[in-house]
Amino acid sequence: MLKWGIMATGAIANQFAETLLQMGDEVVLTAVASRNEENAKKFAEKFHAAKWYASYEELCKDNEVNVIYIATPNSMHYENCVQCLNHGKHVLCEKPLTLNAKDARSLYQIAKEKKLFIMEAFWIKHLPLHKKMLEIVARGEIGEVKHIRADYGFMTSKSKKRKFELSLGGGAIMDVGIYNIGFVWMVMKEKPKSFESKVTMNEYGTDEFSTVIFQFPGDKTATITTCIGMEIPTESVIYGTKGSIHFPNYHRAEKMYIKQYGGKSYEIDMPFEINGFEYQIRETNRCILEGRLESEVLTNRDSLEVLNIMDRIRSSWGLKFSVDE
Structure with missing residues (x-):
């Protein structure tokens, strides 16, 4: 059984934790982290997590945690994913995976080099x-x-x-x-x-x-x-x-x-059996337990191409950011 960690304690993290709680013996929520100590503690108590941390770094250093769900603001996804990967954690990161396709491509390369699983939490693809x-x-x-x-x-x-x-x-x-x-x-x-x-x-x-x-x-x-x-x-x-x-x-x-x-x-x-999140959680578990670095349900290319399309749309509107050619 994989031991999950959750990074951040906002609304989407609450929904995700509630799903884990209802999945019974399929999964276990081991630790949670927030930059606010009180929020981390309350979240852990609410969803029966064994441990809570007042920093994301501490969560990443927890040797018991196998995989981390990242639910931080969009602008933090890239750095948080890198942080998790550098500590040997598999990653399920809330959508959008990054702010542009260039950064997503970088994450996939890091994960490949470290032989770790990473997937965007584009949950509807798994329904x-x-x-x-x-x-x-x-x-x-x-x-x-x-x-x-x-x-x-x-x-x-x-x-x-x-x-x-x-x-x-x-x-x-x-x-x-x-x-x-x-x-x-x-x-x-x-x-x-x-x-x-x-x-x-x-x-x-x-x-x-x-x-x-x-x-x-x-x-x-x-x-x-x-x-x-x-x-x-x-x-x-x-x-x-x-x-x-x-x-x-x-x-x-x-x-x-x-x-x-x-x-x-x-x-x-x-x-849905629960709320729809259970299917992406099961797919993440399956891939990690089978030693896969990528899901065939939601491939790296799927996420990259959608980000590429969004990059080009926003660029056509005059919004300035790094576009992956």
């Missing part, structure tokens, strides 16, 4: 319903995929600066647009030839609302709408030459509708 959807697409049930639509918008307080400031990895595309782009990549599995976008920037100088139209080889297209400041359902539709697949909520995918043009329509329900 059973998405795996079923890919099977349906692969066997041609809806024909050739010609267009995909994926949207995501939500409300949040402007007091949460990490959601908005560029230096902290803020902006709608980095926060939730990664799901839209990741869903499109999941199905298309190829780079867009080109894209056009319309963006509204906020007072922090990052994207608040955007619509992007992608052009893919073979006259295929995709559109995504992403925003902070409006509630936009996380709906997606995959249109093929013989039918379509509709997700009323592709982000928390438990139901989808398959419609064949002029033919049968049906739905598939696959409720």
